Amino acid sequence: MKIDLNCDLGEGIGNDEAIMPHITSANIACGFHAGDENIMQATVKLAKRYGVNIGAHPGWNDKQNFGRLEMNVPGEEVEAIVFKQINSLAQIAKAEGATLTHVKPHGALYNQAATDRRLADAIARAVKRFSAELILIGLAGSGLCEAGLEAGLKVASEGFPDRAYNPDGTLKSRSKPGAVIESPEDVAKNAVKLVGDGIMFGERRVFVDTLCLHGDNKRAAENAILLREVLTNNGIEIARL
Template sequence: MNRIDLNGDLGESFGAWRMGDDDALLPLLSSANIACGFHAGDPEIMQRTVAQAVAHRVAIGAHVSLPDLQGFGRREIAVTPAEAYAMTLYQIGALHAFTRAAGATLSHVKPHGALYNMAARDALLADAVARAVHDFDPQLRLFGLAGSALIEAGRKLGLAVAAEAFADRRYRADGSLQPRREAGAVIEEVEPAVAQALGIARDGTVRAVDGQTVPLRADTLCLHGDGPHAVQLACRLREALDAAGLRIAAPDAA
């Protein structure tokens, strides 16, 4: 493959409170995962972020989450598959309303935070999320952790999937993400994050925390919009990918 998608988690402000520099980051991406109000975002933020994505021709995705504003969706909550299905469907519908009003099309769905990690390892939750996506629109693409139960669930239902990897998160030898609660789980410096992302995109490998080189095939790379160096990282990563001969484009782009 000579192309890679760059996605970012956006629209995570709420009311008068602001998170990240969406105005600067969004034009550097090819896909935007927009918060749907459960972990962050509100109706006006959703509307504005959709409008910005349309203006910059960035693919729009629903960033669905557990209902956890205070914990930013990063705390695991015991939910049944039926609950996961309903909350996923609800959030997709909310963002779809704004994309339709803007004359745009919803491209993909990506779970956030704890829901993302739970669905990566729990086949029943993964199936519930994937079924919600399929039942809303089987043409939507499902983003999930590369090699995870969520990617497998999407494929079983006939969904297009995008295997995701992270520029700024450490990996374990089994291909899972090192939990945020552990020291060093997030790569804080720009250049090491760029090097990791380039290795994944160009070589299909990542160095795990124990030093092993782990195969990792990814269709899309995530840049967290809430990081202090998110815009700088996006700029440097685009330069590095371009120098490596990789085209940056959303999975559905021609």
């Protein structure tokens, strides 16, 4: 059994270098919800140094709320802003002798696309327009994964060991108590369960290809180290997408 470990980085939190050696894929903020060109360049260099996959992490243009405020934007505009962010990171990666492997939307954009097919289709179009070889990462079982598959993209189903789920398989809102799992031991335990049992999305059981750790979690580096150790001890191989 294999699993990819990804983390949302390049968001100016300051712990990227502590996390990077322990993951296999980095989702790098593209300047809209967080980050800037200098941070993107530094994060790409770090990922390249540690042999970590480089992916674009596009979000709403919403630095004030860290991209976690829901927005209602026409599909054509969504496609344009996602494409712009992918292209921005790709150009920086190219200058550093690296290429992108995947795209994973951020925050509210990601969560809205899980249930809003119009939005999911716009994201999939942007990814495919840039490169049909990119992997689209989406919430396991969600409309974003379905949109990616129907667009002819490679898709990776994602699970969140440091987040609580609703009964329908969507993520519990951060505004509710217990939405973020704080204990590294609980995060690692949850990771093993997600890999082994998958997620019930509605009435479907969906298995995950990649696990996400949030880089803005105050114990993100500790979570990454322990999670990798516990997964390996349970016979789960850590491997890039």
